[in-house]
Amino acid sequence: MEQNTFFSAQEKVRLAQLYRELLKLSGNILHPDDCKKLKTYLLEAVRRNLIQRNVFGMNPILNDMETALIVASEIGLTRGAILGIMVHTCVRCGYCTPEDVEREFGVDVAGIIKGLNRILELYEKNPSVESENFRSLLLSFAEDMRVVLIMIANRVNIMRKIKDTENEEARRKVSEEAAYLYAPLAHKLGLYRLKSELEDLSLKYLEHDAYYLIKEKLNATKKSRDEYIEKFIRPIDEKLKKAGLKFHMKGRTKSIHSIWQKMKKQHCGVEGIYDLFAIRIILDSALEKEKMECWQVYSIITDMYQPNPKRLRDWLSIPKSNGYESLHITVLGPENKWVEVQIRTERMDEIAERGLAAHWRYKGIKSGESGVDEWLNNIRSALENNDDLQLMDQFKMDLYEDEVFVFTPKGDLFKFPKGATVLDFAYTIHTNVGDHCIGAKINEKNAPLRQKLNSGDQVEILTANNQSPKQDWLNFVVTGKARAKIRQALKEMQAKQGAFAKELLERKFKNRKIEYDEPTMMHVIKKLGFKVVTDFYKSLADETTDVNEVLDLYTEQQKIEAGLAEHTPAPSAENYNIPSEAELKAKTNDDVLVIDQNLKGLDFSLAKCCQPIYGDDVFGFVTVNGGIKIHRQDCPNAQELRKRFGYRIVKARWAGKRGSQYPITLKVIGNDDLGIVNNITSIISKEEKISLRSISIDSHDGLFSGTLTVMLDDTSKLQLLEKKLKTIKGVKQVSRN
Known part of the structure; x- marks a missing residue:
């Protein structure tokens, strides 16, 4: 290596030093x-000049060795991870x-x-690393959890070394990734x-002035803070020992980032x-005595120091969702300073430090954020408690087997859920993009609408007007x-086609x-x-139904209704069966309430919500006081009554016309033309056996x-x-309430 100018003199010294440290830490586990x-x-x-320095000008070999040291000393990973870090640069270049690596160093590396x-x-x-989705994608891509641990260690190493870099933009980006x-x-x-160090260093580079302000304040007060902690815990220590409790205490200063x-x-x-800073009291308690002894410590401390009731946090009675258990109190200590005290047991402290892995309950892996937490905590537990790193094989990533992440x-x-297609992606971007999607480019290659997506795909949607x-x-x-938007679009297209077909017909x-005439047309349909x-108008738009055939049927139906048809077809005698005596008897007596019969001891009345009249299909509803209300089958309340009180529904039918008149409310909507009210009242007054009880008209824009209440005999009159009211010029709609 001395013959190559790739290493500076300082780097050569550093290289030898790192090599000795790494060998000392991992020499017994390397082959x-x-x-x-x-x-x-x-x-x-290096001899072939294949290895290049990174954006900060760092030597990648030294950087890899420093990362390997962090991985070995602070995380506890061994041969596979260390060699993977060191050889990785050779593969990348x-x-x-x-x-080659598998043949020389094995499958693990x-x-x-x-x-x-x-x-x-x-x-x-x-990618945008601030997104929770990227964190999930990173985990799914890593497969082996040691890769994520290596990435964390590498980021810590880089953050330690970029204080004096001239590439401020690269430092800002790396710091943001460390924080997010x-x-x-x-x-x-x-x-x-490592988490606290990453947070503090990212703050140092992103918020330089704030970081050094807090650091200077903490340094200036360290001596007095340590003295104060000693003064605060001394009497507590004595009281707890007198109570016979087994415990240990420690003080901790908050990280600069946390402050x-x-x-x-x-x-x-x-x-x-x-x-x-906070004081932590950790009790050595039996499981059945944990809560009692924690509250005993609480009582001793609050007898000595005034507590702040607003700052009490009881996670003993109801632990946090992540399993955290502790009792936090803030008390007024010497010199009138507020001090936070955390009371917990060894078991609770273990859970606080290692999460739910301390009490692992699930052998499988659940999806969702809680599954991530449990899975990661379980890995941490295995790293701490198992020397045999072949156990890492069980941590192959299958947590996100039902999800894909796409750029x-x-x-x-x-x-997206697994199985999502290009079209799902298009509708996620925008409804308009989905409606006009014709395909996509996935990783620069053309793909159809139906193409399923895989994690890490980069997708560009293609559209056509x-x-x-x-x-x-x-x-x-x-x-x-995607389903909802497609259905909505199809429905709107169908409505447009229907409107076009109706306009064509008119x-x-x-x-x-x-x-x-609307009723006549309904008969034809x-x-x-x-x-x-x-469906009828859709068939007209699709030309599966002939418009001329519709018109012919319509004119024929008009003649039938006017009694002008040359031949009105009579019902076939073959289809008529004479009912038996038993059937006739059943019609009148088989649990059917016959309305208007002279029934003794039975109280029934017509419901005001739907105002049934003779000829309506009806049913009876037994009220709480024993009476029976008669409702129309299409009453607005009918569905709810049948669903909730089906046992109180009775069949009902009309016995025959008895000359009774019934109140009916009609709603009339139309153009506010001059004289329209006179025309409405004129038609009603001309009708036999129909009388107008009340009329209410509201005009706007x-x-x-209008709301009309009339008295009439039966549904045929109604x-x-x-039909006659609809013939009035300006009337758009007539409906029964």
């Missing part, structure tokens, strides 16, 4: 020929292949390098010291943060948003000078076999809405009245 092979790989790659390469390729897509991505991951893994977050939240200076060309990241949603699109999209009516009007 006898590992060092020799590694040295050959690195020397040859093209000196050797993953297959090759797997680590594969994971590191995948993540570095991910970074080349310029690697510090939270280190926290989830229980690497709290800065509090300053921003509370809008104050360092002096305004009164809990710069836009700009680096934005989206999460003449494209529109198709019915078969619903067969392959998997996201709810134009044909005018050409033949035929008067259009039913004769043609359509149950839904929209050229439209009127239908005739509605």
Whole structure:
């Protein structure tokens, strides 16, 4: 290495020092020929000038060795991870292949390098690392959890060395990634010291003035703070020992990053943060005595120092969702200073430090954020408690087997369920993009609408103005948003087609000078076999139904209704069966309430909500006081009554006309033309056995809405009245309430 100018004089000294430290830490776990092979790989790659310095001008070999030291000393990873870090640069620069590494160093080392390469390729897509989706994608790409631990260690090493770099833009980007991505991951893994260091260093580079202000304040007060802690805990120590409790105490100063977050939240200076440090009391208690002894300590402390009731945090009675248990109190100590005291047991402290891994309950892996936490904590537990790192094989990533993470060309990241297609992606971007999507470019290669997405794909949607949603699109999209938007678009297209078909039909009516009547048209539509009007108009638009045939049927139906038809078909005698005596008896007596019969001891009345009249299909509802209300079958309340009180529903039918008249409310809507009210009242007054009880008219913006209450005998009279009211010029709609 001395013959090559790749290493400066200082770097050569540092290289020898790092080599000795690394050998001391890992010499007993490396294979006898590992060092020799590694040295050959690195020397040859340097000799060929294949290895390049990074954006900060750092020597990658030294950087890898420093990362390996962090991994070995602070995380506890061994041979596979250390060799993976050291050989990885040789693979990236093209000196050797993953297959070469597998042959020389084994499958384990090759797997680590594969994971590191995948993540570095991910970074080349310029993603937004602030997103939670990127954190999830990073985990899914790593496969082997050691890769994520190596990435955290590498970021810590880089952050330690970029204080004096001239590339401020690169330092800002690396610091932001440390704060948004690697510090939270280190926290989830229980690497709290590395997490705090990443947070503090990112603050140092991103908020330089704030960092040094807080640091200077802490340094200036360290001696007095230590003296105060000793003064505060001395009497507590004596009291707890007298009570016979087994415990140990420690004081801890908050990290600079944590103090800065509090300053921003509370809008104050360092002096305004009164809990710069906390005292932790950790009890050695039996499981059944934990809560009792924690509250005993609470009682002893609050007898000595005045507590702040607003600052009591009881996570003993109800632990946090992540399993954290502790009792936090803030008391007024000597010199009238507020001090936070955390009371917990050894078991609780273990859970606080290592998460739920301390009490692992699940053998499988759950999806979602809670699954991530449990899985990561379990890995941390295995790292601490198992020397045999072959156990890491069980941590192959299958947590995100039901999810894929996909990039836009700009680096934005989206999460989809497994099986999502190009079309799902298009509708996630925008509804208009989805409606006009014709395909995509996935990783610069053309792909159809149906192409399924894979994690890490970079997708660019292709659109065309003449494209529109198709019915078969619903067969392959998997996201709810895409389904809903496609259905909505198809419905709107169908409505437009229906409106066009209706306009065409009305134009044909005018050409033949035929008067259009809605009830007559409904008869024709039913004769043609359509149950839904929209289906009829759709068939006209598709030209599967002939417009001229519709017109012929319409004119024939008009003649039948007017009694002018040459031959009105009579019902076939073959289809008529004479009912038996038993059936006739059942019709009148089989649990059917017969309305208007002279029934003794039975109280029934017509419901006011739907105002049934003779001829309506009806049913009875037994009320709480024993009476029976008669409702129409299409009453607005009918569905709810049947669903909730089906046992109180009785069949009902009319016995026959008895000369009774019933009140009916009609709603009339139309243009506010002069004389329209007179025309309405005139028609009603001319009708026999129909009387107007009340009329209420409301006019607004050229439209009127009227409510009429009339008295009449049966539904046939009602239908005739509605038909006549609709013939009035300006009347748009007549409906029964």
